[in-house]
Amino acid sequence: MAPLAPRSGDAVFANVERVNAELFTLTYGAIVRQLLTDLEEVEEVNKQLDQMGYNIGIRLIDEFLAKSNVSRCVDFKETCDVIAKVGFKMFLGVTATVSNWDAEGTSCSIILEDNPLVDFVELPDTCQGLNYCNILSGVIRGALEMVSMKTEITWVRDMLHGDDAYELRLKLLKQVPEEYPYKDDE
Amino acid sequence: MDTNDSLRLASLWHSMHAISQQLSPVVGCNGVELLQADNFDLHCFQSLTGTKFFVVCEPGMLHMEALLKVIYELYTDYVLKNPFYEMEMPIRCELFDLNLTQVIQKDRVSLLGR
Numbered sequence: 001m002a003p004l005a006p007r008s009g010d011a012v013f014a015n016v017e018r019v020n021a022e023l024f025t026l027t028y029g030a031i032v033r034q035l036l037t038d039l040e041e042v043e044e045v046n047k048q049l050d051q052m053g054y055n056i057g058i059r060l061i062d063e064f065l066a067k068s069n070v071s072r073c074v075d076f077k078e079t080c081d082v083i084a085k086v087g088f089k090m091f092l093g094v095t096a097t098v099s100n101w102d103a104e105g106t107s108c109s110i111i112l113e114d115n116p117l118v119d120f121v122e123l124p125d126t127c128q129g130l131n132y133c134n135i136l137s138g139v140i141r142g143a144l145e146m147v148s149m150k151t152e153i154t155w156v157r158d159m160l161h162g163d164d165a166y167e168l169r170l171k172l173l174k175q176v177p178e179e180y181p182y183k184d185d186e
Numbered sequence: 187m188d189t190n191d192s193l194r195l196a197s198l199w200h201s202m203h204a205i206s207q208q209l210s211p212v213v214g215c216n217g218v219e220l221l222q223a224d225n226f227d228l229h230c231f232q233s234l235t236g237t238k239f240f241v242v243c244e245p246g247m248l249h250m251e252a253l254l255k256v257i258y259e260l261y262t263d264y265v266l267k268n269p270f271y272e273m274e275m276p277i278r279c280e281l282f283d284l285n286l287t288q289v290i291q292k293d294r295v296s297l298l299g300r
Contacts, residue, residue, distance in 0.1 A: 063262035065234050072234060146235045
């Protein structure tokens with residue numbers, strides 16, 4: 001029998017090697033700052049962060065699968081639950097909640113109340129368009145793409161912009177079947 | 187075995203694995219997991235992302251699924267986290283080789299010690 005999917009990432013989180021949270025937060029801050037200097041345009045920085053997240057996500061997913069013992073999810077709902085409860089806990093040490101499902105079950109919100117990336121951050125007026133945590137949405141997009149789900153992820157609420165929580169909107173665009181690209185009659 | 191040999195072996199196995207999926211009378215078959223021959227066993231593990239790992243061993247060796255899982259973890263730690271490894275390319279990571287050898291030797295010791 002396949003092992004039961006864990007309901008939380010606590011066990012894995014306790015077993016993986018961790019770094020000092022402050023070092024992590026400050027390193028991420030330094031990266032964003034450097035991107036702002038290099039690229040100048042806030043929009044470009046958003047794009048770059050998303051791309052960096054994507055590149056992380058396509059590799060991170062394997063570590064997640066190898067160490068969390070989750071088995072194949074039956075639907076997108078379960079996938080989102082696993083991301084929020086196990087994924088966020090395992091890699092960021094926080095848990096998120098999933099809510100606001102649409103009727104078709106293809107889009108939902110992941111809400112983060114605690115976000116270690118922003119511990120010391122205040123956005124200046126010149127950077128109001130910046131999605132400071134855009135790397136996270138990229139990570140999720142990349143990770144899901146590796147398990148054949150094309151998604152679109154947008155930030156709905158952001159505490160740095162004065163909202164009361166972080167809200168990521170996940171939309172499942174299509175599920176790519178894992179078939180081999182050949183047909184019998186070709 | 188040099189890189190070309192590994193590539194040849196891997197792509198051969200990849201195709202056989204794909205064919206087995208198509209031939210299977212069972213819906214939702216995930217391909218061959220164990221191939222038993224007269225003088226060797228081949229255990230294969232496919233991750234949910236589609237990466238396949240296989241080990242060729244003496245017939246009847248036990249705990250190969252566990253070994254493959256350990257190898258998957260090593261792959262995520264020492265290959266995927268290496269910033270200079272490019273995805274989908276042959277693995278040339280010394281740390282991976284080193285840790286892989288260690289794991290297999292440990293396995294062998296525990297088997298012989300019984």
